[in-house]
Amino acid sequence: MRRLIRLLALSLLSLALILSTATLAAAQTGVSVQAPFTNVNVAAGGVGVGGSSNGNDNKTQDGGWHRGRCMPHHAWWMALGRCPGGLFYADLSGKKMIAPNSTTPAPIDTPAGGRAWVCVIQEGGETKIVTRLTLCDIKGYVASHHHFGGADRDFPPPIVAIEPAQKPSDPTGPLSALPMLSPPVDVSSVGQHLSRKKGCRTVEVTSGPQDLIVVPGGPQSWDELLKAAVAGDVYVNAHTTAHPTGEIRGNLERCGV
Numbered sequence: 001m002r003r004l005i006r007l008l009a010l011s012l013l014s015l016a017l018i019l020s021t022a023t024l025a026a027a028q029t030g031v032s033v034q035a036p037f038t039n040v041n042v043a044a045g046g047v048g049v050g051g052s053s054n055g056n057d058n059k060t061q062d063g064g065w066h067r068g069r070c071m072p073h074h075a076w077w078m079a080l081g082r083c084p085g086g087l088f089y090a091d092l093s094g095k096k097m098i099a100p101n102s103t104t105p106a107p108i109d110t111p112a113g114g115r116a117w118v119c120v121i122q123e124g125g126e127t128k129i130v131t132r133l134t135l136c137d138i139k140g141y142v143a144s145h146h147h148f149g150g151a152d153r154d155f156p157p158p159i160v161a162i163e164p165a166q167k168p169s170d171p172t173g174p175l176s177a178l179p180m181l182s183p184p185v186d187v188s189s190v191g192q193h194l195s196r197k198k199g200c201r202t203v204e205v206t207s208g209p210q211d212l213i214v215v216p217g218g219p220q221s222w223d224e225l226l227k228a229a230v231a232g233d234v235y236v237n238a239h240t241t242a243h244p245t246g247e248i249r250g251n252l253e254r255c256g257v
Helices: 002-028 064-079 222-230
Strands: 087-092 113-123 126-136 141-148 160-163 200-207 234-240 248-251
Touching: 087 234, 113 234, 113 248, 126 141, 126 160, 126 222, 126 234, 141 222, 160 200, 222 234
Parallel strands: none
Antiparallel strands: 087 113, 087 248, 113 126, 126 200, 141 160, 141 234, 234 248
């Protein structure tokens, strides 16, 4: 019996080592998405961006942030083949807000925070993105979108809707014309959807080329959108009744090693 137990333990240890090796290999190997995301390696490399555990810190700490938060999820998702085209991450904070149509910082003092994961996949012969958005302690939440622009720039028109997922009939029109959650969601009272953390709510949305909202000054194709994400020029913005232009935001950064 003891010999059988030892053999079983050795077998389990060997399996764990194999899985660990495969995970690290998956995390270190960039996978190029060939079409329509041509010649861009999304999974490898990336620039580390610092952030506190509550998503309200806008510091820069090259490399360490990705190794701390991004790396475990990157390795796990890539090992499962979930994100063959790579994985992006964003911390959403009120401190990162920019005044509309400007590069002027306009931080908002709010307890709300959040994080977004964006997984690049191949489905039905198309390159798509799966956005998993977690929002915490946010009141009067009405909509969230991907927007175009670096961390120091605000670009009001949405380029991909997250929630609600409908494309607006006039994306350059007033905010009141955009699809909105009705009634607004008070995340702190709603509790949890996919998230286990109290006071948080997580949604997951798959978007493809047909979901791109083409507006002047923004990406004109799905390929341009994905390249903008690689360059750090796509951010997630969550809108509320108190702050219709956005209460918390964060730019996508590639998960790397």
